[in-house]
Amino acid sequence: MNRRSFACLTAILLIAAAAAPASSLAPSPELMTRMQHVNTGLHSYQADVVAAIDTHGPPYISPTLRGHAYFKQPDKTAVRFDTVPVLAAQFNKLVLQMEPPSEWPSLYEVTPLADDGAISTFRLVRKKNGRIDHVDVTVDDKTAIVTGMTYFYKDNGGSIAVTQSYDQINGNFVPKVQNGKVAIPHYNGDYQVTFSNYKINVPVADTIFQE
Numbered sequence: 001m002n003r004r005s006f007a008c009l010t011a012i013l014l015i016a017a018a019a020a021p022a023s024s025l026a027p028s029p030e031l032m033t034r035m036q037h038v039n040t041g042l043h044s045y046q047a048d049v050v051a052a053i054d055t056h057g058p059p060y061i062s063p064t065l066r067g068h069a070y071f072k073q074p075d076k077t078a079v080r081f082d083t084v085p086v087l088a089a090q091f092n093k094l095v096l097q098m099e100p101p102s103e104w105p106s107l108y109e110v111t112p113l114a115d116d117g118a119i120s121t122f123r124l125v126r127k128k129n130g131r132i133d134h135v136d137v138t139v140d141d142k143t144a145i146v147t148g149m150t151y152f153y154k155d156n157g158g159s160i161a162v163t164q165s166y167d168q169i170n171g172n173f174v175p176k177v178q179n180g181k182v183a184i185p186h187y188n189g190d191y192q193v194t195f196s197n198y199k200i201n202v203p204v205a206d207t208i209f210q211e
Contacts, residue, residue: 027112027120034144035101042172044072044204048197049079055189069195075099076209098146131155145173158184169198
């Protein structure tokens with residue numbers, strides 16, 4: 001290869017490298033700011049929920065539960081099912097709704113991990129010690145809403161992975177469908193929860209969150 005050809009090839013490679021997107025950038029501070037201002041007009045809601053469960057180990061069951069989901073600022077969430085009391089009481093704990101990002105700094109040590117240009121990833125470690133070692137959270141760069149959460153447990157090596165899609169009502173993003181995969185000792189299965197019939201900014205009694 002002559003010098004002129006080598007110089008041209010080098011220039012092409014440099015241009016291509018400069019044009020290629022970075023494979024793993026850090027999430028921008030601007031994204032975190034936008035995340036903290038999502039749903040500023042949402043003070044509370046009530047919604048109908050239907051949960052379909054499919055376990056992969058004893059007991060092998062595939063029930064469908066119906067009930068209601070509740071939210072109240074700043075970070076109170078609850079799901080209450082109408083039937084199958086024993087099973088519903090256990091499943092209430094699995095329908096996960098992450099605290100709003102505006103509350104993260106007070107609850108977690110937040111570490112930005114990566115940004116592929118469309119989805120950013122953060123690692124949250126709760127400041128108050130508990131069973132969960134950390135939570136990896138994915139956020140849509142465009143909308144600044146949380147799209148996925150994976151909870152990693154300290155004591156048993158288990159995890160719960162959740163993905164969530166949203167509806168937009170009166171400018172607020174509210175859960176539409178939540179899919180979960182549970183892999184913890186003595187419980188392995190999948191579930192899907194659908195949310196509908198939202199009532200936005202309605203009175204929600206504090207006692208709902210104490211049951």
